[in-house]
Amino acid sequence: MRVTIADVARAAGVSKSTVSRVLNSKGEVDARTARRVRHVIDRLGYVPSSRAVGLARGRGRTLAVLTPSLSWPWAAEVLQGAVDAVEAAGYGLLLFTRGRGRESMARFAGQVSASAFDGLLVVEPEWQIEAAATLHRTGLPVVLVDDRARHPSFPCVATTNALGGELAARHLLALGRRAPLVVTGPQRFGSVRDRLDGFVRTLEAHGVEHDPRRTVEGDFTVRSGAEAVEKLLADGQDLDAVFAHNDLGAAGALQALRAAGRRVPEDVAVVGFDDVPLAACTDPPLTTVRQPLRELGAAAADLLLSRLDGKPPPAEPVVLPTELVVRDSAPAPVP
Amino acid sequence: MRVTIADVARAAGVSKSTVSRVLNSKGEVDARTARRVRHVIDRLGYVPSSRAVGLARGRGRTLAVLTPSLSWPWAAEVLQGAVDAVEAAGYGLLLFTRGRGRESMARFAGQVSASAFDGLLVVEPEWQIEAAATLHRTGLPVVLVDDRARHPSFPCVATTNALGGELAARHLLALGRRAPLVVTGPQRFGSVRDRLDGFVRTLEAHGVEHDPRRTVEGDFTVRSGAEAVEKLLADGQDLDAVFAHNDLGAAGALQALRAAGRRVPEDVAVVGFDDVPLAACTDPPLTTVRQPLRELGAAAADLLLSRLDGKPPPAEPVVLPTELVVRDSAPAPVP
DNA sequence: CTGAAAGCGCTTACAG
DNA sequence: CTGAAAGCGCTTACAG
Structure with missing residues (x-):
């Protein structure tokens, strides 16, 4: 039922290795062969199984975010910023909220160990900072949306x-x-x-x-x-x-x-x-x-993504500026 | 580095099959053997790789939700309800928003075909209803949070x-x-x-x-x-x-x-x-x-989960009641 | 009750 | 430039 790389290989008259090469534009492939394979891929509507790819490569294209309840409007905004950035990079974003306290953290930890994702965004960490530190030590890339310099050991984005x-x-x-x-x-x-x-x-x-x-x-x-x-x-x-x-x-x-x-x-x-x-x-x-809530989310996601690409974390936290928005509850002073 | 089922099997002196059996409490396993295996699992801190399990079983424990921008407070509330329910069931929830229109839908479709998840929640579907229908036909379980009876071919939850x-x-x-x-x-x-x-x-x-x-x-x-x-x-x-x-x-x-x-x-x-x-x-x-926004999200998630368990979709949409909340902008009438 | 083997759908050296 | 084979970490008949 599902179209696999084997189906494509057969239909194109090449080996799975070759299909894989054109898929990942890795290694030299004859231009004509490549074209033929691409045609077959289109015709069959083939899309690689993310699970199989993830298993074979040892990592996939999924991030996770741990955030406070979305009933806090600012959390929703930060999350929206993160989703946009993650989506634009072609990654998936797994959502965890702190709805149910310890119990839900336990479940979260389970997912982590199951390596269901490849990087973690933590929004306003509080007591789960220890968990984050453990994961970080394990080698899981972690980025915080947090207050400046409170957790200097993590890459983080913050505001002034x-x-x-x-x-x-x-x-x-x-x-x-x-x-x-x-x-x-x-x-x-x-x-x-x-x-x-x-x-x-x-x-x-x-x-x-x-x-x-x-x-x-x-x-x-x-x-x-x-x-x-x-x-x-x-x-x-x-x-x-x-x-x-x-x-x-x-x-x-x-x-x-x-x-x-x-x-x-x-x-x-x-x-x-x-x-x-x-x-x-x-x-x-x-x-x-x-x-700049959305920007905070987006910046954190981008930072995490760049870490996955092997770029070193910035020495300093990324700090985005706050600014005063004047409305009627405290109007501009009359000069 | 990662502890695998093979490590557990070796340490416990049994085969991978047996470890798998106690993991999934499937088939008969000698009580003592089972206990021994469990000990080893605890000692080694073994957690099965979700990718490998998903690949082997043909499905995993991940759902996806497609929702309007979280800047709409009601969307954030519905989502929170869904997250709580999904999390409680031990599933992961992949988040997609309609931030970037067609482009983002294309990316979404890619994830779908990659079978990165096993069921889909669509919140307030509009033009992506066709996409949902296609997926549904493909065999992907889909549940809608939507208006009563607009898409009678889908299982859905709605309000009055x-x-x-x-x-x-x-x-x-x-x-x-x-x-x-x-x-x-x-x-x-x-x-x-x-x-x-x-x-x-x-x-x-x-x-x-x-x-x-x-x-x-x-x-x-x-x-x-x-x-x-x-x-x-x-x-x-x-x-x-x-x-x-x-x-x-x-x-x-x-x-x-x-x-x-x-x-x-x-x-x-x-x-x-x-x-x-x-x-x-x-x-x-x-x-x-x-x-009842959270309840809507939770009910939709539960419906989707029960579909994954093979339960048939309800013939009628699940309808949750609206109710009037009286505050000062239109106070209670004086009798 | 238990194990050896095949298979899930990919990637990646290793040969050629 | 291309293919055969092994391997990623599990599950699942099939034997015993």
Whole structure:
């Protein structure tokens, strides 16, 4: 039923070796023979079995990506960037998410050992970093989409998180704000600490002291953004700005501020992070620090692909720039 | 380097056949022999090569999914549901998106012929339906996540779109609205026509005539939702409600209404469709017809898996229910 | 209950 | 430039 290389060889009156040679344009083949073989291939609609090729060659054309839940819009964007790049290279991409915790990691490890793929992309690694390190040591090419320099032993791509924090701070300072609430993500993340550092350092460089009580650790959910605002308000603290470490948190802050009767941006200016599609749909639309999410995914995929081609990993992480996108929640300062 | 079945056989003092038998618990194996083999497997950390197994058996444990861009939040949710189900079954999932049109479909077709996977999930098929049909004929198990009964020759899972339209209409009628704008998706989609039908029929069943000029075809983008409202307003038509066929469109309508000085929900009530995460973050939060997106993905995956196990496809499409989620953009009617 | 052998569909030295 | 043969790592009748 399936057309095999043997069928092609027979129909073309040559050996399987020769068919293989024209298939992979490897070794010298007589031009006329090659043409004949190609014709037969077309006529029969022959496509080599990826399994057989993979087995014979010891590797195939399949990559895998391990990513957080796709319900996080930024993960979906990064993944889309990776898919596009992988697809363009003619590779397949196996998708694993961290939906089911340890159990699902175990299953993942099984696939790895089964060498079902030839390279791995890890998006925002957390506790699975050990697993990644083990694989890496095993010889599996691994690339991380991650925070700068947190895992220096891996090739990785990252964004300028500290600069992002700085951009947010400069903008709020220019708007005359002096008492911002910072809703961070989980502070075990290096990216989060970098954003915070960049923000606070910039504030202080401009003579604005940042009261630590105005830094609240969130978990990147809408709810945590709202709660941070509610709590601060309940404590009687005042604020004239919010810098949330992601757009979802900023959206939550927006809701809580409205509920508390604070006007945005007049009373409180709000700046988010990421620039996911949601950011343009809130009321008012969010000013935010844009991360080039698709580009991150694509760059990581390309890096992995080039490693498979035997190119050495870059000494430094690949770092893509963040930039400020100004919308109504923290408009451009009037000159 | 790689531990093979031969290594295990040697270490356990048995043949490869026997190792294979205990691996697949197939055929009779002496209990003690089996135990010994298992020990060796554990000790050596042996995992069968998925490629070799696939080649020998003629099929492996890999599925593929062909889905629209993950930038559509609903696609990301459906995909997440599918990943979870596939992963739980111990299968791998190869991801293809329609990012690059025909070119990417060609590449996709290549992977298919290479039998890189054993079953295919198609999410919201449009022009690639022919390709799917061809594959299906070839013997590849295919399952669709699609609109009810549009492709009766495929096993598929769908939602109650007409009912969704009806729910939206009933809610708006209960709020006393009589002049709704309907922003549809592309009307070539069966789901879109079903939603529209359900909506209009319900209106008319309640003695409310629906002026066809108040049905505007959109393309599921935020922009198209906003434009539909702007155009209607520019034409001097009046409206007291909007029913958008997806939440993004509803978010766009919200923006345009605000810009036009209409209050939501007082002047204009707005109902969306899907209930993606964004829906809870708009101002006001969206009342919307919820689609069980993850469940759709999971159900499709399970259906595909059961087909691979040789179970016959269900005669009828699997249909999951939509339900109305009431938020502030169209609040519950006061009794 | 167990093993030797053939076969899955390719690639790759090795000869010629 | 081309072919016969071995090998990739498994499974599966077929004998015993």
